[in-house]
Amino acid sequence: MLNVSTLDNWQGRKVLVVGDVMLDRFVYGNVERVSPEAPVPVLHFKSQMEMLGGAANVARNVVSLGGQSVLIGVVGDDEAGRAICGELATRDGVETHIVKSSKIPTTVKTRFVANGQQIMRLDVEVRLQHDLEIEDMICASVAKQLEDAEIVVLSDYAKGTLSEGTVKRLISMVKKTGKLVVVDPKVSDVSRYSGASVITPNALEAAAISGVQCSTDESAERAARLIMEKADVSAVLLTRSAQGMTVFASDVGEYITTHIPTTASEVFDVSGAGDTVVAALALALSAGESVVASARIANLAAGVSVSKPGTSVVLPHELRRAVRVQSDKLSHNIFPINEAALIVNEWKKAGLKVGFTNGCYDLIHPGHVALLKQARATCDRLVVGLNTDNSVRRLKGDSRPVQSENARAVVMSSIDSVDLVVLFDEDTPLSIIDLLDPDVLIKGADYSVNTVVGADLIIGRGGKVVLVPLEQGHSTTSIIERAHAGG
Secondary structure, eight states, X not given: OOOTHHHHHTTTOEEEEEEOEEEXXXXXXXXXXXXXXXXXXXXXXXXXXXXXXXXXXXXXXXXXTTOEEEEEEEEESSHHHHHIIIIIHHHHTOEEEEEEESSSOOEEEEEEEETTEEEEEEEEOOOOOOOHHHHHXXXXXXXXXXXXXXXXXXXXXXXXXXXXXXXXXXXXXXHHHTOEEEEEOOOSOGGGGTTOSEEOOBHHHHHHHHSOOOSSHHHHHHHHHHHHHHHTOSEEEEEOGGGOEEEEEEETTEEEEEEXXXXXXXOSOOXXXXXXXXXXXXXXXXXXXXXXXXXXXXXXXXXXXXXXXXXXXXXXXXXXXXXHHHHOTTSTTBOOHHHHHHHHHHHHHTTOOEEEEEEOOSSOOHHHHHHHHHHHTTSSEEEEEEEOHHHHHHHHOTTXXXXXXXXXXXXXXXXXXXXXXXXXXXXXXXXXXXXXXXXXXXXXXXXXXXXXXXXXXHHHTTOEEEEEOOOTTOOHHHHHHHHHTTO
């Protein structure tokens, strides 16, 4: 079973990423007319975004997931190369040891996006021809960084950084240390990857390598077996987009095939999803997970990645939530306060209005459900703070709560109006209101604005307090009293 402890185990582990480094550029705008010069849309520019791409995006994802990454590759001696090695790597926390070459421009992929839809991609690239001097420099950098790394990723986009000779030298070097090598290939001659631990082709690449179309589980298994034979690797992870993944790997000495269904419920953008898979796979392997278990985690990471626009990274709290949904559907919306703060921050970055309400919610009744529904109507995402058992006892006496904090949290998280549940042990939720900084505080109309905990704080920050009408005739106390009276 998947467990969030794996994510804790890989925090801070160092992944050495070697491969084709690129710049991903996104140009956003609106299309309102067709050009009079040719039957093409006219894109009215609104904004532009640049980020690390290719092997650099693998390194970027490693960091976003909580690991450390060292990036080794080649860029041109140009503005794009300087941006990668400078501000972009610094911003994303990626340590770089990159060779600059005057023989090639830095590979730049520019995607033009109109109204949320990519309408064109412009690639600037010149394949790096084999250069023994550059090969020696790459191998020397890897040798220097290898001791501190837990695992090595070869991200081969077939742009020339990972020539056949370079790949063979690197795999031989890493194998001598006993460390694992994960290869993301883009070439059909996979014999160069002999000795690697895991190879991760997608369905199209697998078909080109094996000659087998991976349209069914059975054909994907045949392709995986053929790739293992051709590449002479220990395991094959075949990514199949909407059909999930197929893993062919050893389990207690016997090779078995595992098919993993996709977890993506909504696909917004597939840019960089393969890099996310490789990053999560490498981190899970570095934490001691099996290839199959690591693939399951990588599959969840991919599901998160494709639901986000652009070459997006996956954050630890997003993956934790996906793991919880997969392994424990009853409590996937319940989070520790620090993780809840990260989630709320991401919601607010996305322009979503966050609301907060709180209470003991000992025995949830129709009045509670109505209040929560009204609270959710005031915002885009609703966070509910629940008093812990200790907090309830201090407020209501030793006979309460009737239900434990875990039971109350599970019930609360199952209510459609509620997006996130946090527990607090204090008498009031002031500290978590301060940390979460919601846009709206919601309480019942039996309060006044002056008596709502945190009202001054949130109003002072530009937020507001909303008091919603209560449904009469519903009370936890009266329910308990009737139960004790036998009525």
